[in-house]
Amino acid sequence: MKRLRLLLGTELPVGLILAFALLPWIWMMLSSIRPDAELTQSPIALWPHQLTLAHHIELLNRTSFAENLRDSLIVATGAVSLGLGLALPAAYAFSRFRFRGRNYLRTQFLVINMFPVVMLILPLFVLMRDFGLLDTYVALISGHATFTLPFAIWLLTSYIDGIPPELDQAAMIDGATRLQALRLVVQPLAMPGIVAVGIYLFIASWNEYLFALMLAGRNVRTVTVALQLFIGENQIQWGLLMAGGSLVALPATILFLFAQRRLVGGLTGGAVKG
């Protein structure tokens, strides 16, 4: 009986939601292994009659897609490291310290994110050019920090708010410094939040297009820019595009597969702050 309840009450709804989440992607993947002729039939057949890996082979052999995946990986990993490295101490400060201008500063970080990205492109381009950083990994990683940092700070602050400050204080009474309190007490407890924010940063950087287009391009070419190359003026390379798309979602998914194990609750006792 309990097994049935689990099945109907939990596993079935999860299955339905996963179906919603995955079917469009599966449809896309399916299209990437179908020959062109099938893709232009109307009404389109649900099940492929012929499968072909030609698109994937073409993608990896005759374009530079593998290198693009590598570039995207480097940029995204850098963005996550930079973002978390800067945001965690800042979020801790916002959560634990009470200082004048605290709310103002927090809002400032948010205001920054309200500016449409296209407005940031031109001045950033000039900035990167002046520093000789155009077309480098550094340019993109720091460019991405413009929108990852504020979100990371805000999200982490609210996660840390949920950890009672009495815990750090207890650690400091025992002789720990602020930094040690952060590293040894707060960080492990905030791990679910850190994982969530890390994934958010990775995905935001992975999927970013405008900065990658304008601030880089030749030596550093991310997958978003590479995919755009498949959409030409007079044709769309549908097969290649779908093949590329099927590969693009993999890193984030695999990453989260490992990271989600850390999405486990902490060892807090006592009431939780809202």
Place this chain on the structure above:
Amino acid sequence: MKRRTLLAGSAAALAATPLARPHAQRAVTIRWWYHFDDPKATPDELVAAFEKENPSIKIQAENIPWGGGGDYDNRLYTSIIAGKGPDTAMVKFNNLARLIEMDALVALDKWIDAWPARTDISADLWRLHTAPDGKRYYMPLQYVVLYLYVRLDLLAKQNLKTPTNFDEFLTAAKALTGGEQWGFGMRGGSGGHDSWMPFVFGTGAKPIKGGFVSAEAMAQNRYFIDLYRTHKVCPPSAPTDSFLQIVNNLKASRTAMAVHHISTANDMHATFGDAITAVPVPRGPMGGPNGGFATFGDGSTAVFSASKNQEAAWKWISWLSTGPNNVLYNKSAGQMTVTTSGAANWTLHQKRFVDATVQSLPMASVLPNVPQTADFTRVVWPQTTQKALLGQVPPDDMMRTFEKLFFG
């Protein structure tokens, strides 16, 4: 995408050149931006061939995403303004006015006039590539002319011949509409202005000041909108149909006629064989090739004023536009060669599509070359036309909007 250093280039030049010209002792590197529709196509073969003939010049070719044009253009303008632009690049007519305003172009006349292969490019093409100020900043590289695809087999079933004027066109479109099929695959989405212009300017109106609001243009525009709204010879999705939809609909036999150009000819032939052909777009009652308007799809190269190696850049682009090189180039680009000699033995596409293209050249024309042109093609035309197709604005207002945009 490997960067070749100047050092390596110089060493190669010294080692490989038996006839070193006095001013070519150090290798120069030319940065060239381009975009191919087919990401598998690369200019490597061309670059290698050029560098073999010109050992003192190295070409650094960079493939820039097109992004509907906006991405390519913005990258180009921003780089030029920031002083990081390429030496030469592929450009379109709708960049011309903006680049001239930025003082970014070098007039090529002095080089063109001394260029022996200039006679291999037709007078029509040179006419189209001359800027409003009479100078030539652009080198023809590739082109298409928009024509009309028609399904001969479907027409034959209705005992109709291929349409040559607008009355015949409407008759054919109506006859070919029924069930799950529509006579004309209208393109109301982005890029659709190319297939709209032959209708609007096909009876004598011209895209010059006052032309958009002339009686002929207004009447033809009403005719165009009526195809969708009144006669219903177009699929209901027409207002936002763009390239992918009109091509797929044609291939799936959902539509029987559509306006496009030679880059899709091979695909169509592969799908239908001889059952599909291309003819010049319908013309006004004056008839004849000069009585209509075929949209010219351009693709050119230019040399930028900030380049430190303008002559070398000219060598590259003129080489690309020379006979066999241009033929090889257009194999990757999928478009028509600009050289007459190349067109004579053109085997890349089936003959009837080449004929339709070449026959349309005398009536080929373009939009006014003003700074607003890019905005017109990307935003103003789709948005306004879609509203007219959906009945939200009257067709005449549509033309007034365009006249105002171009000429104030």
Place this chain on the structure above:
Amino acid sequence: MLAPALAAAGVLVLLPVVNTLWLSLHHVILYRPKSRPFVGLENYAAVLADPVFWESLGNSLVWVVGAVSLQFVLGFTTALLLNRSFAWRGIARALVVVPWALPSVIIGLIWTWMLDFNLGVLNNIGVKLGLLSASVPWLAQSETAMASVILAVMWQGFPFFAVTLLAGLQSIPAELYEAASIDGAGTLGKFIHITLPGLAGVIATSLLLRMIWVANSLDLILVMTGGGPGTATQTLPLHAFLTAWSGGNYGHGSALAVFLTILLLGVVITYLLRSREG
């Protein structure tokens, strides 16, 4: 502790923001780099007088409210479900991020294709199951275009809430639930009295952040409809983007951007005042 983040934000963001404000007070056309006259508030006046601005604003409202609420409801439900124990929970959690992990250009193309009038699988299935009497040109009609893009962005964004809220749920101590069970509370009671208060902070923050993100996003709409048909799906950031990117008019585009920011700021300040942060 704050210093590194502040420094980074200062250089990378404050500078461009100030630059945007500067641009909005001048007549700036990208391809006319030599002529950038100061025009004061002329761009702002032009924005207010432009009916397209007001139309875009209205579209933005529909877009934000529709997208965020749908994403939140589905995301929250997913988080609650993925918080429970079942054998394949790990895989389920990993797979749920797939929509979120795809670039907007791919998502836009998938949905455009699935909704295609002729070849779209959704039309195909809809007609076969009798839900639709005929194929619908979803993206070519003003009435259905907005709903279509909202559907696509809901698909893209609900994993954000699922992951964020799931992490928040993990921070609620299990003892609270146990104590409540002992006290006789049922599932709904636990949800209202323990889960919601425990999550309140994260819910509020994630909603706020998501609203700002959705309000500013234009990638998906750009790929799927370009703002069309006509201007039916043109939101404010898309209008600003096209003005700058296509028209080259960075002065007017910047003014639009500033307006958007001021509007969002209004919402944020309201939120902060109401939550009475101590």
